[in-house]
Amino acid sequence: MRAADDVELRSEIEQFLYHEAWLLDQGRLDEWLGLFTDDATYWIPLQANQADPLTTSSIVYDDRRLLEVRVRQLRHPRAHARIPAPRTVHQVGNVSVVDAAESGDVRVGSTLVLVEYRRERQRVWGALVEHRLRRSTEGLRIAAKRVDLVNSEAELDGIVCLF
Amino acid sequence: MNIQSIKGLVQPDRVHRAVYTDPTLFELEMARVFGRAWLILGHESQVRSPGDFFTTRMGREPVIVTRHTDGSVRVLVNRCAHRGARVCETAAGTTAEFVCAYHGWTYGTDGRLARLPLPDGYARPAGESIGGGLARVPRVEAYRGFLFASLAEHGPPLAEFLGPLRTSFDDFVERAPDGEVEVAGGVFKHAYQGNWKLVLENHNDTVHPAFVHASSIWAARQEPAAAEGAYSEIGVRQMLQNGAPWEVWENTGLWVAGYGHSWMADYHDDSRLVAALAHPAFAEYRAALEQRLGPEGAARVLGELRWNSIAYPNCSFMSQFRQLRVVHPIAVDRTVVYAYSFRLRGAPERMFRDTIAFSNVVNGTASPVLTDDLEVYERTQQGLGARGSDWVFLGRGQGRDLPDREGTRRGRSGTSEVHIRNQFAAWLEYMTAES
Ligand code: FES
Ligand SMILES: [Fe+2]
Numbered sequence: 401m402r403a404a405d406d407v408e409l410r411s412e413i414e415q416f417l418y419h420e421a422w423l424l425d426q427g428r429l430d431e432w433l434g435l436f437t438d439d440a441t442y443w444i445p446l447q448a449n450q451a452d453p454l455t456t457s458s459i460v461y462d463d464r465r466l467l468e469v470r471v472r473q474l475r476h477p478r479a480h481a482r483i484p485a486p487r488t489v490h491q492v493g494n495v496s497v498v499d500a501a502e503s504g505d506v507r508v509g510s511t512l513v514l515v516e517y518r519r520e521r522q523r524v525w526g527a528l529v530e531h532r533l534r535r536s537t538e539g540l541r542i543a544a545k546r547v548d549l550v551n552s553e554a555e556l557d558g559i560v561c562l563f
Numbered sequence: 564m565n566i567q568s569i570k571g572l573v574q575p576d577r578v579h580r581a582v583y584t585d586p587t588l589f590e591l592e593m594a595r596v597f598g599r600a601w602l603i604l605g606h607e608s609q610v611r612s613p614g615d616f617f618t619t620r621m622g623r624e625p626v627i628v629t630r631h632t633d634g635s636v637r638v639l640v641n642r643c644a645h646r647g648a649r650v651c652e653t654a655a656g657t658t659a660e661f662v663c664a665y666h667g668w669t670y671g672t673d674g675r676l677a678r679l680p681l682p683d684g685y686a687r688p689a690g691e692s693i694g695g696g697l698a699r700v701p702r703v704e705a706y707r708g709f710l711f712a713s714l715a716e717h718g719p720p721l722a723e724f725l726g727p728l729r730t731s732f733d734d735f736v737e738r739a740p741d742g743e744v745e746v747a748g749g750v751f752k753h754a755y756q757g758n759w760k761l762v763l764e765n766h767n768d769t770v771h772p773a774f775v776h777a778s779s780i781w782a783a784r785q786e787p788a789a790a791e792g793a794y795s796e797i798g799v800r801q802m803l804q805n806g807a808p809w810e811v812w813e814n815t816g817l818w819v820a821g822y823g824h825s826w827m828a829d830y831h832d833d834s835r836l837v838a839a840l841a842h843p844a845f846a847e848y849r850a851a852l853e854q855r856l857g858p859e860g861a862a863r864v865l866g867e868l869r870w871n872s873i874a875y876p877n878c879s880f881m882s883q884f885r886q887l888r889v890v891h892p893i894a895v896d897r898t899v900v901y902a903y904s905f906r907l908r909g910a911p912e913r914m915f916r917d918t919i920a921f922s923n924v925v926n927g928t929a930s931p932v933l934t935d936d937l938e939v940y941e942r943t944q945q946g947l948g949a950r951g952s953d954w955v956f957l958g959r960g961q962g963r964d965l966p967d968r969e970g971t972r973r974g975r976s977g978t979s980e981v982h983i984r985n986q987f988a989a990w991l992e993y994m995t996a997e998s
Contacts, residue, residue: 444929446749454794455915457749457904457922460929465795469782469802473931476778481938555752555899558937559929 406497413508413533414495416540421490424562429471432562436542437534442467443546444563447553459552459559470562486518486561498530505543506533512547516561526550527563564591566995573991575984576958580947582990583758583955589895596876596993597622597714600822601702601724603878603889604628604710605903608745609655610636614672617655619901620891621714622877626700627651627661628710629672638700638712639674644693661697670696707736708744709887727969728824731872735882737864740851740909744885748919751902753928755937757944759876759892760986762900765936766871766879766888767827767982769812770959772805775939779931780806792844797917798924800836802932815870815977818967823875823989825982829868836884836921847911855909875986885918886926896944902926957983 423432436442443453444460453461462470474482491513499507507530514525532544547563564587572579572588581588602621609617610630618627618641625641627650643650648665660677661670668679674697676690685692702713704721709732711721722729736744755762765771773780783802789795816829852861873879879888885905892898904922906915924930947955960979967973974981 446751450749455748455912455919457751457919457927459927461794461923463793463795465786465789465793466798469779469786469795469799470931472785473778473782476781478774479778479935480775480942481934482778553752555754556928557754557756558934560934 409500409506410495410497412540413497413506416533417492417495417508417510417531420542421492424490425488427485429474429562433468433471436464436467436545437536438464440464440467440542441544443544445546445548445552448548459549459556481558481560484518486516488517488561489515490563491515492529504534506535506540507531508533512563514561514563518560525561525563529563564588569994570991573987576961577954577956578987580953580955582987583760583944583947584895586895589758589892591994592990593622593892595996596990597624597892599713599715599718599993599996600876601704601711601713601718601721601874602876603874603887604638604712605889606744606746606887606905607636607705607708607710608743609710612657614657614659615655616651616653616658616672618651618653619889621700621712622892624714625649626712627697628712629674631671631673633673635673636703636705636710637673638703639670640698640700642698643668644676644697645679645689650697674699707732709735724822725874726822726824727818727820727971728826728872728874731826731869731880731882734864734867734869735880735885735905737856738852738882738885739907740848740855741907742855743908744905745908746887746903747906747915748904748922751922751926751928752899753902753926753933753937754893754897754899755940756896757898757940758895759890759898760990761940761943762888762890762898762936763873763875763879763986764983765940766873767817767825768980769815769817769827769977771936771939772807772812773809775935776802776805776932778935782931794920797836797920801921801924804836805932809978812978813976817974817977817979817982818971819964819973819981819985820969820971821989823986824873825875825985826872827870827977844913844917848907848914851909851911873982873986875989881925884921884925886922888926898940957987 420435442462444458446457446459450456473479492510494511496509498509510529512527512529516523528548530546531542533540534543572582604619610628613630613632616627616629627639627641629637631637641649641651643663645666645668648663650661650663669677671677676696679689700712700714701716704711706721706725779802783799786799815827817827819825849861869882871879871881877890887903889901904918924932927933957980960974960981963975964972964981965975
């Protein structure tokens with residue numbers, strides 16, 4: 401891959417991640433969900449360096465179907481923990497293309513600082529994020545997203561915001 | 564607070580809100596309830612070999628649970644006998660000794676002081692002055708591999724304390740084809756701004772799911788059936804089960820026993836969630852279980868439909884779904900719950916994957932289900948701070964409970980609040996007993 405392509409790809413990916421963050425901060429969650437492929441997974445491991453989502457518990461491990469349930473839930477008038485929805489700022493940084501084969505998915509690393517406010521309480525989250533992005537006719541799509549919270553192993557109050 | 568005024572807080576069908584909000588009562592609870600009862604620590608598989616240890620709390624007391632070289636399990640207070648530093652900072656591991664970070668006093672896995680620097684600097688041996696080493700929790704016992712300890716020198720033996728609730732632990736272990744279970748798959752640590760009793764009162768509350776979990780039930784109902792073997796199947800089915808009609812909850816069995824214990828049974832016959840049925844994923848498991856128990860024995864074990872069991876005051880578990888929750892009170896309005904999963908030894912790996920999928924949806928810190936429970940605990944704690952009304956009403960089913968086998972009582976319906984009244988009866992005994 402030539403250097404010029406590199407710059408182009410990097411900038412395309414950055415724009416994509418910023419757009420994803422913007423959708424989350426605007427509460428445009430159906431559009432956010434639309435960024436994921438049908439076979440996507442959305443994973444927030446419980447343990448540092450967790451190898452596997454199937455034999456170790458995870459703070460979140462959603463296939464596309466569970467992710468839809470999660471997003472749909474907050475439209476119910478009695479979604480107690482999610483009404484009011486948290487207001488958030490997703491700050492994406494340190495974007496780097498980890499792995500980009502000519503064909504196939506692009507692995508992208510980034511950092512996330514998230515400030516969340518809900519009901520008189522502000523929380524700050526930090527995470528290392530990895531996206532596996534896939535090209536489709538509508539542009540880039542998320543085939544897998546992994547969010548490693550720096551405090552994933554801490555004693556944590558309930559988490560309702562999306563990362 | 565004197566005995567008479569404590570007695571006034573608990574009445575047959577109501578309790579005073581102070582039991583959830585008063586910091587003075589909380590301190591008394593730590594001494595009299597958590598300082599007296601048998602508390603669950605974990606499971607023997609966490610300290611399988613000599614030198615293995617894990618750290619946890621008994622109430623607020625930090626402890627180290629170790630397997631000593633002689634094979635016994637010791638429970639040591641995690642506090643240096645010299646000038647008080649915490650001795651062990653690691654959640655779990657294997658070691659020959661514990662070395663204090665401050666001045667290097669070093670303890671064996673039985674807590675005995677093995678050595679210290681400059682031992683000549685004392686008028687008499689330092690070990691003597693400090694009573695030998697780390698303080699030891701006086702009573703430690705196990706039931707079917709589940710480790711308990713009590714901070715009190717005297718009290719009923721564990722088997723008597725558990726009473727008929729032992730059958731729920733039996734159910735937990737009997738389900739393993741090898742007759743053994745082990746902790747595996749990580750531990751959730753979820754916290755809420757509310758009193759420790761709220762979570763124990765909720766786990767056998769069968770009226771709450773329809774309201775607390777309304778949004779996840781509604782969201783799950785719109786999902787078409789998943790492909791066979793899909794990961795989400797377990798989670799979606801559990802959300803749907805929360806939306807069972809009233810007659811299911813009314814007909815659920817709800818038992819209470821001495822010392823505040825309770826359990827729910829005869830519930831939950833979903834054909835994919837429950838390990839009893841003809842689902843292809845379970846065929847291999849059932850065969851393995853039949854190897855040990857024979858077809859009738861296996862059918863008996865798999866036909867047991869228990870849901871939550873509570874060993875008051877710090878343990879809530881699900882034998883059928885291989886989950887154990889340990890309740891740690893932190894302050895009158897702050898609680899942390901550790902949730903463990905277990906592997907059935909000898910069962911196909913597929914069973915354990917189901918356990919993990921189940922734990923993510925039932926005990927996960929960001930679960931669409933659990934987060935609504937936590938939210939309601941916090942709202943309850945806030946509401947109970949109001950001075951306009953002092954009483955918490957627990958009257959559902961009161962006066963209609965039925966005496967049952969082995970000294971247990973059963974709610975006439977599964978929606979009875981008998982389990983909460985029973986917890987407060989035990990609470991009152993602990994809180995007002997002389998010693
Ligand atoms: S406090 Fe532990 S060695 Fe001094
Ligand atoms: Fe619940």
